[in-house]
Amino acid sequence: MTARHLSYPDHARAVMALGLPLVGGHLAQFLIGLTDTMMIGWYGAEELAALTLAHSAFFTLFLLGAGVAWAVMPLVASYAARDDQVMIRRATRMALWLSLIFCALSAPVLWFSGPLLRLLGQTEGVAANAQIYLRIALFGMAPALGMLVIKSYLAGLEHTRIVFWVTCLAAALNVGFNWVLIFGNLGFPALGIRGAAIASVLTHGVSLAGCIAYARARLPEHNLFVRFWRPDWEVFVQVFRLGWPIGLTNLSEVALFAGSAVLMGWLGTVPLAAHGISVQLATAAFMVHMGLSNAATIRAGNAFGRGDADHLARGAWTVLALSAIASLLTVALFLLAPAPLVGAFLDPDDPDRAAIVASGVTLLAVAALFQLVDGAQVVALGVLRGVQDTRVPMWMAAFAYWGVGMPAALGFGFWLGWGGPGVWLGLVLGLAAAAVLLLARFWGRTLPRFHNTAATA
Template sequence: MRSEIKQCLLLAVPLAAAQLAQSATGFVDTAMMGWLGSQTIASGGLGAAIFTFLLLIITGIVSAVSPLAAQAKAARKPEQVGKIVQQGLAISLLLGIPIVIVLWNGGALLLLLGQNAATAALAQNYLRAIALGFLPGLGLAVLKGFLSALFQPQVITIAVVLGTLLNITANYVLMFGKLGLPALGLAGIGWASTLSLWSMFIALFIYIYSQHRFSSYRIFHTSFKYTFTQENRRIFWEIFQVGLPIGGLIAVEAGLFTVVTFLLGQLGTISLAAHQIALQTASMSFQIALGISLATTVRVGQLAGERDNSGARLAGYVGISLGALSMAIAGIIFWLLPKSVVSLYLDIKNPSNEYVVNLAVELLAIAAIFQIVDGVQVTAAGALRGLRDTRIPLLIGIFAYWGVGLSTGYALGIWLKYGAIGLWWGLAIGLASAAIVLTWRFSILQSITDSR
C-alpha cells in the first residue's frame, strides 16, 4: 500500500501541478474579466464554456494515447508507442479543424441558444481570438499523454507553468494595450490564451524531438507512404474505440455544466456571473483530482499490461482514495473562506457587485459539499480507463449526469424556481450518483478478473 501510494504520488503530483497550472489560465482569465465588469465576465464565461466544452471532448478522445502507450511500453514495444502518438496527432488535426470553424462562428451559435444579443456579440470577439489555440491545445494533450505514459511528468509541469505565466502577462498587455499595443479588452484575453497554448505545444514538441532517449519511439520520423499502413489504420481505430467513449463521458459531464450555464444565462447576468465564479473555482480544485486520475490511468494501465491484477486493483483504489482526500481539503476551503475566494474575482466591497457576491458565496457552499464525490467519480473513471473499460462508464455517465443530475437540477431550479441554487444541487446529486456507480463498476471488474 505504501509503495503504491508513493508510485501514484510521484506521477500524480507533477500531473496535478500541470493540470492546476493549465487550469490557472481559465482562473486568471475569469479573474481578469472581472476587472472589466460583470457584463464582461458573463460574456467571457459563455465563450469560455463553449471553448472548454469542445476542447475537453476532443482531448478526451485523444487521451486514449496515454493508456494505450502505457500498455505498449509495458509490453516493450517502443515503435508501437510512437505510432500511437502519431495517430493521436493525426486525429487531433482531423477533428480539430472543423471545431475551429465552429468557434469562429460562436456568436451565431449563442444567439441560436437563446442568449442576449449584446452578450453573444461580446463573446464572439473572445471566441474568434481563442479559436486559433484549439489545434495546439489538442496537440499538447497528445504529447502530455505520451510523456505521462513514459513517467516523464516533470517536463509537462515546467512547460505548463511557463505557459501560464506567459498567459497572465499577455492578458494584461493585450487587455489594456500596454507596450504600444491596442487595448483589445475581452478579445485580448482570448489572444493571450492562444499564444499560451501554442507556446506550450511547441515547447514539448522541441523537447521530445531533441532528446535522444525518445528516438527509439520514432514519433517524428515517418514518411507519407507509411502513414496509411494496415497497422497504423488499426491503431487509428483503436484510439477511436477507446477514446470515443472517454470523450463521450467528458461530453456528458461537461455538457451538464454547459447546459446549466446556458440555463443560467437565461435567468440574467447576476446568476450567470455568480455561476461562472463558483464554477471556475470548483474547476481549479477539480484539476488536482484530474491529475490524480491521469496518474491512476497510467498506473492501472501499466500493471494491467504486466498482467498484475492485484497491483492494478490496488492502484485503482489508491487513486480513488487520494482523489477523494484532495477534494475534501478543497471543500473545507470553500466552506470556511467563501468571500475570500469571491474577492479574487470581484471587488466585494463595491455595492454594485453585492448580489453577485452573495449568490456566488451560496454556490460555493454547495460546491464544498460535492467536492468529495467529484474527486471519487473522476478517479474511478481514470481507473476504469486504465483497464480500457470506457463504453459502460459512458452509459453510467449519461444516466448519472443527465438522467439524475440535469433532471433534478431543472426541477429544482426552473420548475420550483430555486434558480441557480436548485441547478447547482442538481449538479451535486448527479456527481454523487456517478461516483457510486463508477466505483462499483471498478470493483465488479476486479472481482471478475480475480475469478478467472
C-alpha cells in the same frame, strides 16, 4: 521489490511521485483559463459573463476532442510495460492525426457561435462578445489538443515533471499576455475580450512547442514526427475506438456544466457571473482529482500490460483514498473562506460586486457538497480507462449527468424556484449518481473479470 508486492504506503508514495506533477500541471493549465476570467472580471461584468459562456463552449468541444489524446495515456503505459517502443510511436502519431481532423470539424461551430448562443436564450451583447472570443480562440484548438496528446504520451512514459514545468511556464506567460493585450499595456491597444482570446492562443502554442522540444530531445527513439504524413490505419482505428467513448464521456460532463451556465444565464447577468467564478474555483479543486485520475490511468495501464490484478486493486484503493483527503481539504476551504475567494475575481469598484459575491458564496457552499463524489467519479473513470474499459462507463456517465443531473437542476432551480443554488444541487445529484455507477462497474465487474483473466493467463 516487484509491483505485485507493493504495500499500500508503497502505492501511496508511487502515486504521489507520479501524480503530484500531473496535479501541478493540471492546475497550471487551469490557471490559463483562470487568469482570463480574473482579468476580464476586472475589465467588466458583462465581458465576464460573455467569457463564462465562451469558455464553456470552447471547452465543451475541446474535451470532446480530448478523448483521443487521453486514450494515448493508457495505451502508452500498457505498451511501455511490454517494452513495445514501435506501438508507443504509432499510437501517439495517430492520436495527433485524429486531433487535427477534429479541429477542422469543430471550427465552423466556434466561428458561428453567436447565433447558437442567441438560440439558447442569451442576450445579444453577451452572445456577441462570446462569439468575438471564440472566433479567435478556434485558432488555439489545434495547439491545445496537440499539446494534450504529447503530454499524455509523456505522462504514459512517466515523464510527468516536464509536463508540469512546461505548463507552469505557459501559465506565467499567459498572465503577461493578458496584461498587455486586455488592458493595453506596453504600447498595445486595450483589446478586452479579444486580448484574452489572443493570449490563450499564444499560450497554447508555447505549451505545444515546449512539449515537442522535450520529446525530440529526450525520447528521440520514438521519432514521432518522422514521415508524419504517412497513415497507419490499423492504429488509427484502435485509438479512435478507445478515444471516442472517452471524448463523449468528457462531453457529457462538460456539457452538463455548460448547460448549467445556460440555465444561470436565464436567471440574469449577476447569477451567471457568480456561477462563472464558482465554477472556476470548483474546477481548481477538480484539477487535483484529475491529476490523481491520470496517475491511476497510468498505473492501471501498467498493471493491465503486465496482467497484475493485485497491483490494479491496491492502486485503485490508494488513489481513491488520496482523492477523499483532497476533497475534505477543499470542503473546509469553501466553507470557511468563500467571500475572499469569490471577491478576488472582481474589481473592487464594480457596482455588481456585492451581489455577485453574495450569490457566489451560496454556490460555493453547494459546491462543497459535491467534492467527494466528484473526485470519486473521475478517479473511477481513470482506473477504468487504464484497463481500456471506456464504452460502458460512457453510457453510465451520460445517464448520471443527463438522466439525473440536468433534470434535477431544472427541477430544483426553476420548477421549485430555488434559483442558482437549486441548479447546483442538481449537479450534485448527477455527480453522485456517476460515482456510484462507475465504482460499482470497476469493483463489481471489471476487476473480477481482470482477476479471472490474469489467473488463467
